[in-house]
Amino acid sequence: LGVFGGGLGGMGGTGTFACRLISSGSLGIELGLMALGVGPGANVAVCAYDYPGNFRAIELLGARPVLVDAALDSYSISPDSLRDIESDQVDVVIASHLYGVPAQVAEIDAICRDKGWNWVEDACQTPLMAIDGRFAGSHGDLGVLSFGGSKPLTAGNGGAILTRNPLLVSKLNARLDRPSDATPVSSLQAAALLPQLDRIAECNRRRADTVRRIVDEVPWIVESLHGICPAPSATCYKLAFLSPKRDHIVDSLIRAGLPVGAGFRSMHRSSKRRCNKIGELNRSAQLGDQVCLLDHRALLAQGDSQDRLIECLRRFS
Numbered sequence: 435l436g437v438f439g440g441g442l443g444g445m446g447g448t449g450t451f452a453c454r455l456i457s458s459g460s461l462g463i464e465l466g467l468m469a470l471g472v473g474p475g476a477n478v479a480v481c482a483y484d485y486p487g488n489f490r491a492i493e494l495l496g497a498r499p500v501l502v503d504a505a506l507d508s509y510s511i512s513p514d515s516l517r518d519i520e521s522d523q524v525d526v527v528i529a530s531h532l533y534g535v536p537a538q539v540a541e542i543d544a545i546c547r548d549k550g551w552n553w554v555e556d557a558c559q560t561p562l563m564a565i566d567g568r569f570a571g572s573h574g575d576l577g578v579l580s581f582g583g584s585k586p587l588t589a590g591n592g593g594a595i596l597t598r599n600p601l602l603v604s605k606l607n608a609r610l611d612r613p614s615d616a617t618p619v620s621s622l623q624a625a626a627l628l629p630q631l632d633r634i635a636e637c638n639r640r641r642a643d644t645v646r647r648i649v650d651e652v653p654w655i656v657e658s659l660h661g662i663c664p665a666p667s668a669t670c671y672k673l674a675f676l677s678p679k680r681d682h683i684v685d686s687l688i689r690a691g692l693p694v695g696a697g698f699r700s701m702h703r704s705s706k707r708r709c710n711k712i713g714e715l716n717r718s719a720q721l722g723d724q725v726c727l728l729d730h731r732a733l734l735a736q737g738d739s740q741d742r743l744i745e746c747l748r749r750f751s
């Protein structure tokens with residue numbers, strides 16, 4: 435899968451990317467934190483609304499999650515809240531790109547440099563999405579991709595970890611190059627993955643096309659996007675929209691036959707014995723209560739089935 439490394443270098447990054455294949459995105463986050471020296475006593479900033487496995491990865495390493503609120507104009511960690519944290523209160527930051535809307539990588543990177551923090555970029559949902567002219571996963575000190583069962587690139591299970599920092603490469607190699615290592619992607623999985631690389635750009639384009647139509651033709655969804663809309667070039671794994679009547683909407687759309695579900699549970703209520711909290715975390719609480727997700731299977735619809743999807747969503751208002 436050197437394609438990824440080559441592609442990333444070709445997108446204007448400096449230095450050569452190392453790409454190691456691993457058994458899952460979740461393991462990638464854990465290994466990435468470990469390579470950055472996270473262990474007992476370390477504090478890791480993570481959005482209170484995020485893939486719950488990221489919170490768990492911090493805990494599994496004996497470190498302490500520092501919950502940061504989500505930004506108002508994305509579903510990701512808020513740069514403004516990060517900026518308010520004293521540099522000695524955090525060691526490493528995790529930032530995820532969710533639902534085709536990128537985290538604010540330039541701001542996050544600048545803040546981390548300023549405070550002396552490293553950051554892990556969770557690009558599990560957004561393989562090959564261009565952000566500021568470079569692929570998702572190439573902005574952080576380490577980037578993580580997932581090839582899990584439901585992800586845009588899938589091998590059933592699997593993932594990759596990317597970095598261009600030679601010190602981190604050697605730390606990862608020390609972890610991964612062991613005689614009977616149990617965590618790689620198998621040859622069989624790689625064989626399933628390789629042909630998908632030729633199709634991912636086309637699938638991303640199709641999903642973006644469906645999202646564009648929804649935005650143009652389904653007013654109630656546009657309203658519930660609250661101004662957050664995936665870019666035309668986004669890798670839309672799922673389309674998120676917000677509703678105070680989330681459970682009702684999800685039930686009704688499922689009954690109408692659409693693949694719709696709720697977003698992540700927010701961690702804002704976690705006990706202070708388990709984590710530190712920065713501010714009120716109101717936005718994360720709102721996302722945890724209100725995010726509805728239209729699945730990527732529906733976003734891939736084309737032609738007649740895309741028309742039927744739009745019709746079904748329009749009728750629903």
Ligand SMILES: *Cc1c(COP(=O)(O)O)cnc(C)c1O
Pocket residue numbers: 457458459460461485487530531532556558559580581582583592593
């Ligand atoms: C799916 C996902 C992961 C974990 O990937 P797995 O390969 O399923 O372990 C991590 N972060 C985000 C944002 C995800 O969506």
